Amino acid sequence: MNIVNKVTTRNLIKNKKRTIITIIGVIISVAMVTAVTTLGTSFMDLFKRQTIANSGEWHVLYEDVNKEQLEAIQSDEVNKTTIISRDVGYAQLVGGQNRNKPYLFIKEFNSAGFKQFPIQLSEGRLPQSDSEIVISEEISGNGKVDYEIGDRVTLLVGERVSDKSEAAFFGQNTPLQKDEHGAVIEKLENVTSKSYTIVGTIKRPIWEPTWAPGYTVLSYADEDLIGKSDIVQALVVLKSVNSRLFSHAEEFANRHQIDSVQFNDELLRYYGVIKDDGFRMTLFSLSAVIMLVIIVGSVSLIYNAFAISVSERSRHLGMLASVGATKRQKRNSVLFEGMVIGLISIPIGILSGLVGIGITFSFINSMIQGVLGVTEQLTVTMSPLSIILACLISIFTIFISAYIPAKRASKISAIDAIRQTADVKLTGKTVKTSRLIRKLFGIEAEIGLKNLKRNKRRYQATVFSLVISIVLFLAVSFFTDNLKKSAGLTQDGINFDxxxxxxxxxxxxxxxxxxxxxxxxxxxxxxxxxxxxxxxxxxxxxxxxxxxxxxxxxxxxxxxxxxxxxxxxxxxxxxxxxxxxxxxxxxxxxxxxxxxxxxxxxxxxxxxxxxxxxxxxxxxxxxxxxxxxxxxxxxxxxxxxxxxxxxxxxxxxxxxxxxxxxxxxxxxxxxxxxxxxxxxxxxxxxxxxxxxxxxxxxxxxxxxxxxxxxxxxxxxxxxxxxxVYQQRQQEEQMILILSVFTYGFIILITAISVANIFNTISTSISLRKREFAMLKSVGMTPKGFNKMINYESIFYGVKAVLYGIPISIAVMYMIHRSLMGTFSYSFTIPLDSLVYAVAAVFVIVSAAMLYSSAKVKKENIIDALKQENI
Incomplete structure (x- = not known):
């Protein structure tokens, strides 16, 4: 370690308060980035696992394929597992008393299907040949039906058809067809006799619609017995899930003359893979806007920690210059400080973000399971990409935050730095104020306003911090409201069970x-x-x-x-x-x-x-x-x-x-x-x-x-x-994931904004201890001091609002435009959020000013005049 870096390290240790404040600011920033990326990844993983638990794991469905096409699907190098499924048909349930469920629905799976689909065996075993079946345990309790394991049953299996419908035949998703008087208007055709041995019972499959007219009965699809003219369904589990799967599957289907290919959209959306290009572009543009908001918030917090302290460190940098330090060494001194703070803060920030999310999950897990009826636990899911992304964003924000003050520090001459005159501008034009200010608010307000003009960089840094906080709060509030509204547009609006x-x-x-x-x-x-x-x-x-x-x-x-x-x-x-x-x-x-x-x-x-x-x-x-x-x-x-x-x-x-x-x-x-x-x-x-x-x-x-x-x-x-409980449940899952994600985000943004304002103002007030002592020494009373601080708070708030509101509206419009790639509704300015933001700015600024000035009041005038470091 060279001598300049050693001096910088000692300076960090000496000025513990400023160093700790900066480290805490970086930790909050890194924790926020980590929490946001982990939160999204964890919820995606939860709903991915829950969807698999509900409806099975498969990605692509090739419908009505023959033996030759099936072999081509199995040999496709992108496929990991091929599930063979076949709907055998319906048979009358003799003795059944449920008028809306008069059938048995026989479906066949190969061994992969029994593994990939959520089939819960209650008793017995799964079928191992096409002459064996397992039946839903609900069948035995239906009226006079009394099937037992080991029974040999002969069923007349056919297809549901109706003369009053254009459909060739109906499946499980179509309820029993009745006329306006309640009479059944469908029948079974193409009936064949099939004999089965019952080898087990299963719980009612979750993927069986509640309105389905047939109780599920599962048999075994023996691949060796599939003839050249037989038709089956091939469901594919892919080795790698990415956006190319859509084009590959469609090209494969065309090449092998497969008429229909379907995708498991519900599961694929939780992989982040969406077929709709417009929707994908909407997600990308929204992600870019939100990531930009995160970076700006992080940079503003860390930058102010470095920028406001440049004045305090100017004498230290001047002394380095006076003993031969070059511009490059002075610049690298500040960058080295950023590196040291980053090495300490980034690991702690990542760990804090993960621990915070873990604690949050432990509190909301029971609520999520209770409200949504999900069986899977919400766990902290870390992807290497999310951690790397958090590290890169944090390193980038620290570098940007330190580089600008470092560049400015390198230009300070030794004499100016030691005399600390670089930040003080005393020309009449610079500190000129309106006579109206003094007449309306008194000399205290005039002194406060002159001080803001004299310490222009500190004033600008504080206003910048406030503006960024306003923009962050309003942008995220607007984003959360619009994201939930957009999600609502995509749902069917089912508000009943x-x-x-x-x-x-x-x-x-x-x-x-x-x-x-x-x-x-x-x-x-x-x-x-x-x-x-x-x-x-x-x-x-x-x-x-x-x-x-x-x-x-x-x-x-x-x-x-x-x-x-x-x-x-x-x-x-x-x-x-x-x-x-x-x-x-x-x-x-x-x-x-x-x-x-x-x-x-x-x-x-x-x-x-x-x-x-x-x-x-x-x-x-x-x-x-x-x-x-x-x-x-x-x-x-x-x-x-x-x-x-x-x-x-x-x-x-x-x-x-x-x-x-x-x-x-x-x-x-x-x-x-x-x-x-x-x-x-x-x-x-x-x-x-x-x-x-x-x-x-x-x-x-x-x-x-x-x-x-x-x-x-x-x-x-x-x-x-x-x-329709299951369908409504899926809609609520989507709304909940968005609500938890967005409200968690807005809490973090609010926390970082408040920390930013307090850090900026408290540091600024601390650096003005000597100035306040001078004012007291020439006769300013405690009452006058309070008035000056109050007016400064008002000036900060008014200036921040004048800049922050227009910028916020522009950012909100950008978010609205990014959503319009997939949705269409009018842009409206959230007046309630604007009022809350303006009120919050003045409350937070006043609280920060009062908190900081209260500590300054306790300072001895003589000690404060002698003080050179905080």
Whole structure:
């Protein structure tokens, strides 16, 4: 170690306070970068493992392949494992009592399939030949069915078909086909007899849809017995998962004349592999913006720790110059200081980030498992890339933060450095202030403002720190809100667990049944919705922009300049309507008024524009509260249009009640009370309405079973039960990962911003001890000193806000533009966040100034005047 570096090291040890503050700042910065990268990696790993636990591990599916194509797939060098799967078909479950699940569904896997798919064996063993099966343990408890291990069963296996559907045959994702009276309108065709020996039982597979009409039965797919004309499904586990897999699989399918290739998008998204180029570009651009925010925040924190201390170190550097130190040696002295601080801070910062994330995970693991029902644990997952990235970003930020002060320090002459005159500007023009300041706020404010102008670099460093903090806070707040909003656009908006459709039946019986369903023990929330389809002629000028563009290209739908807008009239039960009205700020009593019909109109929707490949949020109709809509309907028999009623718009909203989905372009949801619906439809159209019940339950599977048992007690009509809990669970998983990630990020950014401001201001105040002592020595009272500090706080805050708000809006717009590659919604400035940011700046600045000045007040005037180091 050369003499200059030794002197620098001793200086660091001597000025322990400044050194410790700088080290803490770097540790916070490194911990933040490490925490952010690790947080994202860990959540991706959790949902990757959970998806595999739920639906199996596979990446590419080649559908309907023959023997030759299967051999080509198995020999493809990019494939690690090939799963052979075949849907054998459906067989009637003799003795079954569940009217919505009358079949056995027989599916075959090879040995790889039994390993890669989540199949939980309850008893016995897995099949080893195509004449052996394992059955779902739910079958044995269904009515009079009583299968046991060792039984030999003969099944008539065929394909589900219906004359009333265009589909050739149905799979497990299609529920049992019924008509409006509840009668089954499907049958089994191409039936063949197959005999099996039951060798075990399995738990109901998680990947079996809750609405599936068949209980899962698994058999063995023997590859040696697959004939040249046989058709199977080939699911592939790849050796390496990257974005090239899409093009490779599609090219492979074309080369080998495979008609259909599918991808496991749910699993691949957690590998960070997305087929949609627009979405990928959105992620990349967003990642770049957020990484830039992190780097700027880190640089600002560390830079201020170096920059503000240059004045204090100027005498030390001047003494080095006076004994022969060159510009290069002085510059390297500061860079060496940065290296020493980095060697200490980076390992501690990385370790702190990992420990902090680990502690966070230990607290939220039970919550995540409880809320989402996931079985996997959230663990700290470190990828070499994330640690290397954290190190590189930290080294880069320290280098940039140290290089600029180092370059400036190298230019200080020995005399100026020893006399410490470089930072002090005393020309009249430099420290000139407005007379209005003195008249309005007094001499203390004038002295404070003159001091800021005199110590321009310290003042600029403090303002810069405040501006960066404002920009970081607002940018991250805007980012979190927009990221959650964008995620919401991609989801189906499922806000319930179970949907129950009630078919034609006796009114009294249906009402009794509905009360029984909504009062089930496990049901936590319910909503009963009765729907009637209608329409309303609306002026072209009031149409949504997207629909208006379509009409401009083809105006055949217009009649006298008006467009036939589809109106879904939906009546909520009284309790649900009251809660919904309170939520959006509508008048509940007005909605129930029979004399003057009123309705809530959902005037905003979300849809995917496949032509533009974007998720779009748009207005459905440009109207206002108080406007009347004249409703009509079309007679089914005559095709004649007949008037219904005139309804006043009581409120406009983008919120939909539980069970109501998003409208398509050209239609709206009109939410009314039951009384209003009865007035609109009258007894004439009551039979054309249909009722649905939407439920949230703490045990969706148990609730579904209870409801299905109720159907057996109906003497007329029918129930259709759709359990969408798993799909809703997936949506909540995506929202949760974004919420935890973004709110964790905003907490870290807030912490680094507060630390930045306190570090900057406290260091600046400490360096002014001699100056404050001089003011006190010439007669400044404690009250006057407090006034001066308060006015300086105001000057700092006002200046920071004037610069920070416009820059923040520009950064927010950049984030918005990056999202518009995949989404489409208007840019809005978050006024609430702006108010919070401005208030926080003045609170934090005042607290930092008061905290720092309180310590200065305790200094002895004589000792402070003699002091040369902090």
């Amino acid at each position: 179970i949907e129950v459709s009630v078919g034609n039946g006796k009114q009294e019986e249906v009402e009794t049944l509905l009360k029984s369903i909504t009062s089930l023990e496990d049901v936590t929330e319910s909503s009963t919705i009765t729907t009637f389809p209608a329409a309303s002629w609306i002026d072209k000028e009031l149409l949504a922009e997207q629909l208006k563009n379509i009409v401009d290209r083809d105006n055949s739908a217009l009649e006298n300049g008006k467009y036939p807008l589809a109106v879904n009239i939906q009546a909520l039960d009284n309790q649900s309507l009251q809660e919904y009205a309170e939520k959006i700020g509508a008048d509940y009593e007005q909605l129930r008024d029979r004399q003057k019909l009123s309705a809530i109109v959902v005037d905003t929707t979300i849809y995917k524009d496949y032509e533009a490949r974007k998720f779009v949020e748009t207005k459905l109709v440009e109207t206002e509260v108080g406007h009347n809509l004249d409703l009509h309907y079309t007679d089914r028999e005559t095709g004649e249009e007949k008037p219904l009623a005139t309804v006043e718009i009581a409120a406009l909203t983008d919120e939909v009640p539980m069970g109501v989905g998003q409208s398509g372009i050209g239609s709206i949801h009109m939410i009314v009370s039951k009384e209003a619906l009865n007035e609109i439809t009258g007894s004439e159209h009551a039979a054309e309405t249909y009722t649905q019940v939407f439920l949230k339950s703490i045990d969706p599977m148990g609730t579904q079973q209870d409801i299905e048992e109720m159907e057996n007690t109906m003497s007329s009509g029918h129930l259709s039960v759709y359990n």
